[in-house]
Amino acid sequence: MSRKKESLNDKKTLKKRLIRYIPLYIMALPGLIYLFINNYMPLPGLVLAFKKYNAKKGIFGSENVGFKNFKYLFATKDAFVITRNTICYNLAFIVVNTILAIFVAILLSEMLSKLKNLYQCLILLPYMISMVIVSYLVYGFLSTDNGFLNNTLLPLFGKDPINWYMEKKYWPFLLTFVNAWKVVGYNSIIYISTILGIDRGIYESAAIDGAGKWMQIRKITIPLLKPTVIMMTLLAIGRIFYSDFGLFYQVPQNQGALFAVTNTIDTYVYRGLLELGNMSMASAAGLYQSVVGFVLILGANFLVRKFDRDSALF
């Protein structure tokens, strides 16, 4: 009896709430429409990976070819190279950026002087710069004819000039360096906010017990950063199938001689679609990325959720 009454009440308030919130639904509409257009409307287009694209017939009119595109894709060396590059660069970035970001975060948060704001400001600055401009900055150093390295630095050590944009052996290091230069300031902010949340009392009692600065950092700060490190790493692993298109396309200046070490899934899809007109391969590689990427993100989020609910994406 009372339950029936309650559900009746619920219905009443539901209607009331619906009416009350009409303005909010209208406000939400433009954003929802945009998400629908930008993120949902393209999804059916993924079937292109199973078709031989014919511009005249459109996506859905094109001939079905089953898994043929994937067979071709994985029969080429490209599939292995782009997967290897995407994953290995991401792993290198995770290791290098995490270590550097924690290092910077500890230095900045332990700094007593006001200068720390200036340091943080400068170290974060590269994050604000577009990849096109980064490619100019790198060019300033590496240009074969005019670059700083070939003209000033290498002669100083009596070394011959290097044709940087043709020699692939340098690029794994160069790209890892450029990426670290760009994002370490950003990543360190997240670690700083964790460090600032640590109870200062712990440090004070450690100091009374005679623990020096180095000991405090090693025994208190670093262990307490662990949860944040694990979380950041898991989320980065969730995105391991995606790469920063600008970094791998602009910074090596789309040089064919470097493709073996600079081609990632994102640059491959781009070139397939807009430079080579190889639509089947591009869409097969794109679907491969979407699906594996989705599984990895779900997996990473599942682990994060187990670890700390609040940090999970959903």
Next chain:
Amino acid sequence: MKDEKKFQILAHAVLILLSVCAILPMALMIISSFTDNDLLIAEGYKFLPSKWSVYAYEYIFSTGNSVVRAYGVSVLLTLVGTLLSLSITTMLAYAISKPDIPGKGIITFFIVFSMLFNGGLVPTYMIYTNVFSIKNTFAALLIPGLLMNAFNIMLMKSYFVSSIPAEILDAAYIDGAGETVTFLRIVIPLSKPILATIALFAGIAYWNDWMNGYIYITKRTDLYSVQNLLNRMMQNIQFLSQSSSNVQNATAGLAAIPLASVRMAMAAVGILPILVMYPFVQKYFVKGITLGGVKG
């Protein structure tokens, strides 16, 4: 105590070194843009050139109509984009911040899922070119990918939930204020920090974006943003240096590509707005990253 002092000195030393590393490439770019071009060709880009010149800037602002125009496109794009992005993000985020709005779960899932699974470049390109035909229009710079993202919505929503006291909103409701009035008169004024942060994220993304122009602007070079112009210029340089074995081609091309100093001056002009605004907005940016926490 002694330990602390040693640490502080060491920390200063390391941080100075890192700060210098961070800005050194930009210093090289700006110095090169003020270097005499003949000197650049003879000795390359240098930190301490023996001969200075402002020729590159005179060249850009006298003959370089395309630079001024691209600047206009970038400024307009950034203003319009930021304004639109901020409004639709705020409105959607506010709606899902209401704990008792019917359909909240479905709407939130709709937003979050867009973060997890996407069609990628090929289908997105197809939709925008075939269905919406935005190729070679201003909308191509404005709309694809940049206008709104799930991350900013969730960031803003969590601000609304945590920083705007529910009591105030309830009181307004009891006093008979409608949802629209409450939103405009109470929520917006209380949300200035997050509005500044999201506007900043959007503004930087628009100013720095080169991809939309690169993909969708294929004919209308008058729609090039600063980034697209810089991008095109670098490609021309690369193309010419690759085909320089063909001597005739190279000499014909040399007249068309800008001088070494002009290139760097253009890049410096492209970075200028960021450098000018940065000291003032950096605080909001850091705050935003901290709010986003590990999810960033």
